[in-house]
Amino acid sequence: MTESDYAGAPGTGSELVQGIQIVTTRVLAELDRVCRELDIPYSVYGGTAIGAIRHKGFIPWDDDADTCMLREDYERFLEEAPRVLGPGFVLLKPGSPPDYPQTFAVLGCSGTEFVSELAKDRPFRMPIGVDIFPLDVLPEKRRAYQRQSLRSWILGRLLFLRGIPNAAPPLPAPLKQTATGVMYAVHWTLRVLHLRESTLQRCWERNARRFEGSGGELFGDFSTRDPDHWSISRGEFFPLEDVPFEDITVRISSAYDVVLRRMYGDYMQLPPVDERVNHRPFHIDFGDHDPRLS
Numbered sequence: 001m002t003e004s005d006y007a008g009a010p011g012t013g014s015e016l017v018q019g020i021q022i023v024t025t026r027v028l029a030e031l032d033r034v035c036r037e038l039d040i041p042y043s044v045y046g047g048t049a050i051g052a053i054r055h056k057g058f059i060p061w062d063d064d065a066d067t068c069m070l071r072e073d074y075e076r077f078l079e080e081a082p083r084v085l086g087p088g089f090v091l092l093k094p095g096s097p098p099d100y101p102q103t104f105a106v107l108g109c110s111g112t113e114f115v116s117e118l119a120k121d122r123p124f125r126m127p128i129g130v131d132i133f134p135l136d137v138l139p140e141k142r143r144a145y146q147r148q149s150l151r152s153w154i155l156g157r158l159l160f161l162r163g164i165p166n167a168a169p170p171l172p173a174p175l176k177q178t179a180t181g182v183m184y185a186v187h188w189t190l191r192v193l194h195l196r197e198s199t200l201q202r203c204w205e206r207n208a209r210r211f212e213g214s215g216g217e218l219f220g221d222f223s224t225r226d227p228d229h230w231s232i233s234r235g236e237f238f239p240l241e242d243v244p245f246e247d248i249t250v251r252i253s254s255a256y257d258v259v260l261r262r263m264y265g266d267y268m269q270l271p272p273v274d275e276r277v278n279h280r281p282f283h284i285d286f287g288d289h290d291p292r293l294s
Contacts, residue, residue: 021058022291024065027129029248040077042069043253050267057246063278065130074134094201101163103204103223105132111287117280121166135219137211152222155204162190
């Protein structure tokens, strides 16, 4: 069933988000099961970590789930998880399939689709699922960090534009028209140059892993504009602890308070109503996983 089947009912928006949350919880439970079976450490991350602590589940308006792993554990997960995944789940990662448009992996529900407003013109359809972000070593020298983070951000934006010919950024009308024209030109330039998603992903990953093995103590998420702001040390990442999340249990870094305050400030306070935003679902297909049929 698709999101159109939810239309016409009072509270359609919240009902749809609740359906997405139910299906996403199933995926999160599977990720947790697989990681425990393989002894691979992971932590809920970002808004999902806030939800786990503040709401013991999803932030009410959230429509996805985020997790993170240190790079060596992330690579082991990508290699070993497929052999123990249960039926009905699919693991997508950079380069597999070839037109996959992200720099991080996603564990999803097979046969589902989640298309955001921003990605409505992208041919590739993401599943409803859980994002899995690798955390890479940050360089100790500030100038090296600035070069590395800028390069990752540019490559990430090029990857986004490679897959979407008509991106419509949320900008005021005059700026939006100019930005849309520039992004359209970049998209077709990448196509003319035969720069595929997999090529851009390899460049992005090489840059993100540039300081691997350097002995750096901080790890960051290079899918963000400022990985330093989203950084964590090994001593903060470990040990992990179990916390309730909806009707399941997930893992979180025991130093979550320090890390979340670094990222968000006073994360226990609800944001103003106009800042309670999600990915603005444009098209949702639950496939055989519609929560109302469970």
